[in-house]
Amino acid sequence: MAEAFKSLLEVKDLNAWYGESHILHGVDFEVNDGEVVTLLGRNGAGKTTTLKSVMGMVERREGSIRFKGSETTKLTSNRIAGFGLAICPEERGIFSSLNVEENLLLPPEVAPGGLSLERIYELFPNLKERLKSQGTKLSGGEQQMLAIGRILRTGAKMLLLDEPTEGLAPVIVQQIGRTLTKLKAEGFTILLVEQNFRFAATVADRHYVMENGRVVDMIPNTQLEASMGKLHEYLGV
Amino acid sequence: MTEIFGVPTQALFGQLLIGLINGSFYALLSLGLAVIFGLLNIINFTHGAQYMMGAFVAYLLGSKLGLGYWWSLLLVPPIVGATGMLIERLMLSKLYKLDHLYGLLLTFGLALIIQGLFRNEFGTSGLPFSMPAELSGGRNLGFMFLPNYRGWVIVASLVICLGTWFVIEKTKLGSYLRAATENPALVQAFGINVPRMITLTYGFGVALAALAGVMAAPIYQVSPQMGADLIIVVFAVVVIGGMGSILGSILTGFGLGIVEGLTKVFYPEASNTVIFVIMAIVLAAKPAGLFGTQK
Ligand SMILES: Nc1ncnc2c1ncn2[C@@H]1O[C@H](COP(=O)(O)OP(=O)(O)OP(=O)(O)O)[C@@H](O)[C@H]1O
Ligand SMILES: [Mg+2]
Numbered sequence: 001m002a003e004a005f006k007s008l009l010e011v012k013d014l015n016a017w018y019g020e021s022h023i024l025h026g027v028d029f030e031v032n033d034g035e036v037v038t039l040l041g042r043n044g045a046g047k048t049t050t051l052k053s054v055m056g057m058v059e060r061r062e063g064s065i066r067f068k069g070s071e072t073t074k075l076t077s078n079r080i081a082g083f084g085l086a087i088c089p090e091e092r093g094i095f096s097s098l099n100v101e102e103n104l105l106l107p108p109e110v111a112p113g114g115l116s117l118e119r120i121y122e123l124f125p126n127l128k129e130r131l132k133s134q135g136t137k138l139s140g141g142e143q144q145m146l147a148i149g150r151i152l153r154t155g156a157k158m159l160l161l162d163e164p165t166e167g168l169a170p171v172i173v174q175q176i177g178r179t180l181t182k183l184k185a186e187g188f189t190i191l192l193v194e195q196n197f198r199f200a201a202t203v204a205d206r207h208y209v210m211e212n213g214r215v216v217d218m219i220p221n222t223q224l225e226a227s228m229g230k231l232h233e234y235l236g237v
Numbered sequence: 238m239t240e241i242f243g244v245p246t247q248a249l250f251g252q253l254l255i256g257l258i259n260g261s262f263y264a265l266l267s268l269g270l271a272v273i274f275g276l277l278n279i280i281n282f283t284h285g286a287q288y289m290m291g292a293f294v295a296y297l298l299g300s301k302l303g304l305g306y307w308w309s310l311l312l313v314p315p316i317v318g319a320t321g322m323l324i325e326r327l328m329l330s331k332l333y334k335l336d337h338l339y340g341l342l343l344t345f346g347l348a349l350i351i352q353g354l355f356r357n358e359f360g361t362s363g364l365p366f367s368m369p370a371e372l373s374g375g376r377n378l379g380f381m382f383l384p385n386y387r388g389w390v391i392v393a394s395l396v397i398c399l400g401t402w403f404v405i406e407k408t409k410l411g412s413y414l415r416a417a418t419e420n421p422a423l424v425q426a427f428g429i430n431v432p433r434m435i436t437l438t439y440g441f442g443v444a445l446a447a448l449a450g451v452m453a454a455p456i457y458q459v460s461p462q463m464g465a466d467l468i469i470v471v472f473a474v475v476v477i478g479g480m481g482s483i484l485g486s487i488l489t490g491f492g493l494g495i496v497e498g499l500t501k502v503f504y505p506e507a508s509n510t511v512i513f514v515i516m517a518i519v520l521a522a523k524p525a526g527l528f529g530t531q532k
Contacts, residue, residue, distance in 0.1 A: 055426050081428030093423045097415040105409070106416055107427035154428070 008033040008158060008189055009054065014063040016046075016053045023049045025213040026063070031158075036180065036190040038200040041210035042236055047193040048090050050210070051160045054191070055087045056080040067158070084111050086156035090163050090193070092147040096136040100127060103135040104150045111155030115186075120149045123179050141172035148179070158189045165199050177202050197224075197231060209234045244502050250381035252498040258387055258456065260494020261394035262449050266471045267478060267486040268398055269445035272405070275418045275481040276438045279329060279340030285468030286351040287443045290317050291450020292459045293355060296366055306369035306455070313451045314444035321443030325436050348465070355461035363458025390452050397448070398487040405483050414438065418481075473516045479529020489527060 007030040016024040024046050031037045039047045053061045056077035065073045072080050086107065095103055104120070104127065121128040124145040130138060138146060144164055151159060161180075165173045173196075180190060180203045194200040200207060201224050209217040211234065219227045241249055266284060273281045294316055295309035304312070324347065332339045368386045375384040405411040417424040417431050425431040450464070457463055471490075478489030493512050501508040519527060 057422055057426050077422070077426040078428050078430050081426060087423075087426055089423060093420055095416045095419050097419060098412050102412045106412060106424075108429060110428050151427075 007031060008035075008068060009191065010064070010066040011050075011054065012064040012066075014050065014053055014061065014065060016049055016058045016062075017060040018049075018058070023213050024053065024061075027053075027210070027213070027215050029208045029215050029218070031189060031191055034184070034187060034189055035206065036184050036192060036204045038192045038194050038197075038204045038207045039210055039215075040194060040197055040200065040207050040231075040235060042234075043195075045210040046213040047210055048162055049213075051087065051162050051191065051193055052089075054080075055085060055160055057087070081156070082110050084156045085158045085160060086110075086151035086154055087160040088147045088151055088162060088164060090166070092143050094135040094138070094143045094146055096134060098135050099131065100133050100135055100138065100146060101131040103146055104131075104153070107150055107154045109154050111157070113157075114155035115152040117153070120152055123152075123182070124149050141168050141175075144168060144172070144176065148176070152183070157187065158191070159183070160191050162193045163195060164192070165194070165196055173199060195235075197235065242503070246380060249502050252502045253495060254381070254383065254387060254498075255501070256495040256498020257391050257491065258494070259497060260491040261391050262453060262467065262490075263471055263474045263494050264398050264487050264490025265394050265445055265449040265452075266467070267475045267490045268401060268483065269442035269449075270471065270475050271478075271481050271483055271486040272401070272414075272445075273439055273442035274475075275483075276414060276421075276435055277325075277329065277340070278333065278337060279344065280337065280480075281439075281442065282341055282345040282468075283324070283347045283351065284344075284442075284446050284471070285464030285466075286348040287317055287321060287446040287464070288450040288453070288467065289355065289461060289464035290320070290351065291447030292366070292454040292463060293359070293450075293461075294447070295451040295454050296364055296459045299366070306451075309451050309454075310448070314448045317447030317450075318440040318444030322436050322440040325439040329439065330432070330435070348468075352461050352465060359461060361461065363460040363463075366454035366459050368455035386455060390456070393452065394449070395491075397445070398490075401445070402483050402487060470512055473512045475526075477512075477516050477519045477526055479526025482526065482528040482530075485526065485528025 009031040011027055011029050014024050014027040015022070027046070027050055039050060041047050049058060052058045054065055056072065056075055061073060063073065064071060067083050067085065070083065072083065095106070098106065126142050127145055127149055130142065135146065136143070148161065148164060164176055177199060184190065192200065192204065197207070201221060204221050206221060207219045207224065208215045209219065209231070217234065219231070240246065266288060270281055270284055273279060291313050294313045298304040298309050298312060328343060329340060332343060372386040372389050375382055405414055413424065413429060413434065417429070417434060421431045453463070474489050474493050475486060477493065478485035493515070496515070497508060497511055500511040507514070
């Protein structure tokens with residue numbers, strides 16, 4: 001399994017379906033070890049579907065998804081998790097029948113080297129005070145911290161984050177931004193879905209733009225300023 | 238001091254005891270149904286047949302292999318639970334993406350087939366099953382005489398029900414189960430083998446039914462019909478308690494057993510229907526059941 005591979009995650013000609021609807025029509029992109037990469041695009045472009053396909057959560061998918069050189073397209077999501085990928089879903093996925101602590105401890109360890117609980121409480125001090133509260137009683141921002149915090153424990157080194165700043169107050173968005181920067185410094189690789197490209201610009205190395213189930217452009221963060229006109233057109237903002 | 242509301246205390250406590258015994262079986266069976274419904278979203282109509290299988294396998298272990306009650310208590314739940322897991326793997330697992338109704342129809346059909354097979358083999362008349370020698374006899378509690386075996390059934394089922402509740406609500410294993418009940422796709426994406434968990438959960442629910450069957454064998458006779466009669470009442474219990482609620486199914490099971498017993502004392506004519514009357518009232522007032530939450 002440890003043969004040489006170019007990028008950590010390599011997606012080629014990915015097609016995906018929900019039932020009969022064909023949603024992804026040949027998505028191509030790659031993420032290198034230690035990078036923070038975003039998927040930008042309008043509502044319905046297929047960003048969430050791409051993230052879920054990488055995690056193995058979309059039943060019908062074709063093409064090639066390689067993680068550390070291993071083909072994962074045909075594997076079930078629990079096997080894919082074992083490679084060290086973890087997802088923070090768009091709807092956050094906090095369990096209402098579990099308290100905060102149970103939510104935090106739910107994802108099993110998949111590899112050594114995850115963050116300790118102390119470290120997670122350091123990143124998200126709010127969580128520590130609410131351990132016995134019902135998970136869904138937390139504020140939106142706290143739920144987002146919980147959803148991110150719980151996948152940091154598992155030893156997964158590649159995080160798939162689906163719009164972690166959606167609907168949150170600016171201070172919380174900043175806190176999440178700082179956290180992502182720290183995580184990157186600790187060697188995490190992050191694939192981030194964002195609508196808010198101003199936020200994306202503060203944390204990411206590269207941006208892929210999606211349109212109608214395809215990746216239509218790649219913009220390095222250094223060229224983001226120069227590409228503003230193009231980007232506004234893509235995103236319709 | 239020997240009468241309460243004009244009823245002799247002996248009769249009152251006697252019926253209360255019968256109510257508690259029935260309630261023990263209602264609780265064990267509705268608990269299994271609740272656990273299965275929670276995770277599989279299937280209303281397991283085979284439950285009564287699996288309870289009956291528990292009693293029959295205990296009977297067969299005794300008559301063919303000479304194994305006694307305690308061995309049966311130990312061996313029957315895993316044996317019948319394993320047949321449940323086979324059913325889940327081969328049949329139920331194909332239905333999860335379809336409407337509830339398909340699971341209900343399949344498990345109902347299976348119940349008819351299983352009961353038919355046992356009727357063919359063993360006839361319709363009940364087979365006797367003797368209680369373990371250790372639990373024969375009884376004790377005088379002062380206000381009433383308590384047969385030891387019946388006391389054992391009540392205590393054992395209470396312990397099993399509360400133990401199950403504890404595991405589901407208070408342990409790590411239980412947190413997986415609760416989480417998978419809410420969002421199986423996400424739990425699986427965290428690395429947990431949810432399909433295997435579903436199989437084991439169904440096996441566990443079936444094993445609970447089989448255990449109830451073993452415990453029932455010395456009290457009621459062992460007959461192919463024994464589960465079909467009971468399960469109708471148990472479904473009413475489940476509806477009253479709230480589909481899928483663990484604690485609700487336990488409390489409602491015992492509670493309704495007692496209510497039924499008391500009805501026998503104070504208004505015997507209604508004792509067979511009281512549970513269904515309560516069901517109608519609860520459905521009208523709180524459609525999700527006393528402890529249920531609307532899904
Ligand atoms: N479960 C589903 N069943 C059927 N179609 C779906 C499902 N989920 C998403 N779709 C459709 O797939 C397309 C892509 O959706 P997706 O959620 O991937 O978009 P997105 O880029 O994440 O959008 P947003 O920015 O709104 O989150 C949309 O047209 C959507 O309607
Ligand atoms: Mg989305």
